Amino acid sequence: MPVLLFTLSEEGVSALRDVLTCLSKFNEEVCLEARKDQVLSSIFRSRGGSGGSGGDIPGAERATAIDRCDVAIDDGVNIESRFIVKITFRNGCTSTHRLPFASNPPVHAKFNAEQAVHHWTIPSRTLRGVMDHFGPGAELLDINSEGEFINFLGYTEKAVDLNTASLRGKPLRTSIAVELDEFEDVEVEDELHIIVPVRDFRAIIQHAGTVGTELSTRYSTPGQPIKIWYLGDGMYCDFLLMTVGERGIRARRSAGKAAPVPRSL
Numbered sequence: 514m515p516v517l518l519f520t521l522s523e524e525g526v527s528a529l530r531d532v533l534t535c536l537s538k539f540n541e542e543v544c545l546e547a548r549k550d551q552v553l554s555s556i557f558r559s560r561g562g563s564g565g566s567g568g569d570i571p572g573a574e575r576a577t578a579i580d581r582c583d584v585a586i587d588d589g590v591n592i593e594s595r596f597i598v599k600i601t602f603r604n605g606c607t608s609t610h611r612l613p614f615a616s617n618p619p620v621h622a623k624f625n626a627e628q629a630v631h632h633w634t635i636p637s638r639t640l641r642g643v644m645d646h647f648g649p650g651a652e653l654l655d656i657n658s659e660g661e662f663i664n665f666l667g668y669t670e671k672a673v674d675l676n677t678a679s680l681r682g683k684p685l686r687t688s689i690a691v692e693l694d695e696f697e698d699v700e701v702e703d704e705l706h707i708i709v710p711v712r713d714f715r716a717i718i719q720h721a722g723t724v725g726t727e728l729s730t731r732y733s734t735p736g737q738p739i740k741i742w743y744l745g746d747g748m749y750c751d752f753l754l755m756t757v758g759e760r761g762i763r764a765r766r767s768a769g770k771a772a773p774v775p776r777s778l
Contacts, residue, residue: 581601641718
């Protein structure tokens with residue numbers, strides 16, 4: 514007997530696909546934890562709902578458009594654990610996938626919100642424009658504050674042949690400075706450097722761009738995690754990345770309105 518049943522709407526399938534695309538850049542395995550007090554109702558639909566007529570979808574697209582996605586999780590004593598996904602298309606065809614899974618206790622990362630006094634909020638599209646300047650050779654991202662700017666410095670620690678790098682047009686260091694006026698809220702220590710992997714930060718920014726929302730961060734000192742979060746349509750997205758770096762002159766700067774209070778993990 515299934516221990517969990519839910520149905521995704523067509524929009525919910527698209528939202529889940531974008532989430533999995535983002536998470537797959539961090540790890541090949543994904544942990545699913547179901548809780549009754551956190552149901553994203555806008556991306557689900559009633560199991561008794563109508564199949565839909567397709568509306569104004571053109572004929573070629575209507576034939577392959579997804580109408581609904583039913584998910585069941587079978588688990589228990591003497592039962593083969595399976596994650597079962599049944600996709601129903603508008604043309605009446607169905608596709609069923611049965612994926613094995615392992616049942617393990619959930620693991621939650623710890624984050625001390627009271628110590629994370631540095632924070633800023635900015636439109637995700639602004640950060641996406643910043644990340645577009647960093648080529649595939651950039652591995653680390655140094656986020657640091659300097660005067661009236663927050664700098665994003667992409668670089669690599671690998672030994673690179675300067676002549677080869679020059680010929681291929683791949684700079685070893687790229688720095689983008691963003692004025693504090695671009696942020697809706699910012700309070701950071703001057704000359705504080707925190708360093709995160711470019712790949713991880715880019716994956717988060719790309720997903721935040723799909724929901725077109727503001728992105729907020731909160732962090733304390735180098736070596737402690739940075740919390741990155743944003744709200745989507747029926748989703749609350751929350752990431753923790755470990756950092757390294759160094760701190761400099763202690764001088765706080767503030768601008769704009771107050772940031773939202775982050776949730777504790």
